[in-house]
Amino acid sequence: MADFNELKTGKVITIQSQPYEIIEASLLFKGRGHSILQAKLKNLITGNSISKTFHPSDSFEEAEIEKTKAKFLYLRKDQFWFCEEGNPKNRFFIQKEIIGESSNFLKQNTIVEGIVFNKEIINILLPIKVKLKVIESPPGIKGDRAQGGTKMITLETGAKLNTPLFIEQGDIIEVNTEKGEYTRRIS
Numbered sequence: 001m002a003d004f005n006e007l008k009t010g011k012v013i014t015i016q017s018q019p020y021e022i023i024e025a026s027l028l029f030k031g032r033g034h035s036i037l038q039a040k041l042k043n044l045i046t047g048n049s050i051s052k053t054f055h056p057s058d059s060f061e062e063a064e065i066e067k068t069k070a071k072f073l074y075l076r077k078d079q080f081w082f083c084e085e086g087n088p089k090n091r092f093f094i095q096k097e098i099i100g101e102s103s104n105f106l107k108q109n110t111i112v113e114g115i116v117f118n119k120e121i122i123n124i125l126l127p128i129k130v131k132l133k134v135i136e137s138p139p140g141i142k143g144d145r146a147q148g149g150t151k152m153i154t155l156e157t158g159a160k161l162n163t164p165l166f167i168e169q170g171d172i173i174e175v176n177t178e179k180g181e182y183t184r185r186i187s
């Protein structure tokens with residue numbers, strides 16, 4: 001069991017038999033020493049976010065989460081298929097809506113972390129930064145400053161991304177999967 005003082009960003013707790021990760025937490029002090037914690041929580045099974053207020057008298061059950069390495073195999077009908085890193089026979093899939101926006105940056109043979117809850121893999125975590133090849137890039141026009149010196153490119157995974165004007169087709173770029181943003185050009 002966890003108490004009010006242990007709640008902070010990154011902590012995983014169980015609410016109604018579902019694991020929730022605390023994404024944001026801010027402590028608010030009310031009059032006469034009373035304080036509350038306003039938190040934004042992400043359901044690790046469905047990917048949905050909720051806001052919740054916690055009081056000092058509340059107690060929580062910590063979710064028993066484990067992580068395991070998995071390899072992305074292929075996408076079929078909005079199902080992302082994976083296998084355990086050392087055991088290609090042990091396959092599982094996760095729906096696209098559960099993975100969320102970061103699924104746009106998954107390419108074959110990418111090693112990810114599988115989140116295990118109650119002996120079942122419920123979701124995955126991509127590496128924070130991945131390297132992807134640019135397959136389509138319109139020419140960058142130096143005089144075009146209405147868009148702030150950026151252009152829309154297409155990556156090998158089919159994702160579209162805003163990048164600086166100097167990015168060309170065939171370049172390898174680094175993408176931040178948490179924010180869905182261009183980080184830097186590799187080559």
